[in-house]
Amino acid sequence: MADQRAELTWTEDQIPVSDRFDDPYYSLQNGLEETRHVFLAGNDLPARFAPGFHIAELGFGTGLNMLTAWSEWEKAGQTTPLTFTSFEAFPMEPGDMARALAAFPELASWSGRFLDQWQGGRCDLGTLHLEVVEGDARQTLPVWKAEADAWFLDGFSPAKNPELWGADLMQQVADHTAHGGSAATYTAAGFVRRGLEDAGFTVTRTPGYGRKRHMTRAVRK
Template identity: 60%
Template sequence: MTNQPETLSWRDGEVPVSHRFDDPYFSLDDGLAETRHTFLAGNHLPERFRDGFHIAELGFGTGLNLLATLALWRQSGAAGVLHFTTFEAFPMAPQDMIRAQAAFGELSGVAQELAPHWGAARIDLPDLRFELIEGDARTTLPGWDGRVDAWFLDGFSPAKNPELWGEALMAEVARHMVPGASAATYTAAGHVRRALEAAGLAVERIPGYGRKRHMTRAERST
């Protein structure tokens, strides 16, 4: 069953806030800078890019992480195809995605290219293979057969969206990582770090973005 698009309010006219989780979709300071610090630099990108590099994400939201990643892929001169799979229980309506993305003029070219595809489960471009898997990740991820090079763990705050940060789901995250794969998230919550460690990952707390003093990075060695 397809869920109804998420209902929103808008802070300062451009930052969407989820009514369901009472949480903004990206940093009130600079969402793009936060994405670059947390998910791109946090996963040591673009240094690790290669043909077929596969990123998976918990929480698609506005699509900002995808836009920033594809822009970086192109800027870095990476050859081949980027694979990007995202798990989202409550997809944002396409018109709301477009409105939210408009705050990031630096990504306008990529945003305009992808805008006609929002709402589709798959996007295939010469340099991108994208899939959105809709539904509760606790149900959809265990049945997925992919294995990835990097995870973007970008659900709403663990305090407001605990379902996306539980030990069982973090174990599934680890199970879908190839040796040497990494995961990064903005949160440094102790129970999240412990769940990742319990899944067999090497976990470190590193400097976060803006007002967040710390964030979390994890890696699978074998």
């Protein structure tokens, strides 16, 4: 288990900002729309959803990305479990999660079910099998035994949290991606794109969300 928890400051608009990385947990403009644009559309979801689909993520944060994906999974008529694995070094307290997620009433049905059961680690919510692996992803991902169909690369800004975007970790992401699988991230930083390319992804720079001009989509060759 991680020995450190998330340390937060809240903006006037009730958006959590990491004290450690001096970076907001999601877009100051609309976190839900950012997730849909970057991580769902960036991975061609929900069109690719199928029984047994597995999403993995770097940076669990508030759980917003997971809840958005889970809601779309159910809306798409999927009845088998979506598997979602997230790697998180500094877990957020459930009370802080609830405070952050209250900003997204569209997700209230899913966030309520999640928060009612969430105590860290694993959580079986019927149509969602969630595991949050606590600790430094540079140590925990290499020993992970599974593969993901889609990756949400959602660490804090590469300029402020470069450890979560290094070439070695991008290689681990590729090594834990199914053939034909994908990855998406809000950043278009050159060293991140090069790391993904060197790891074996075909990388495309596409329009970003909000104030971000570009984002990155990647498909494993």
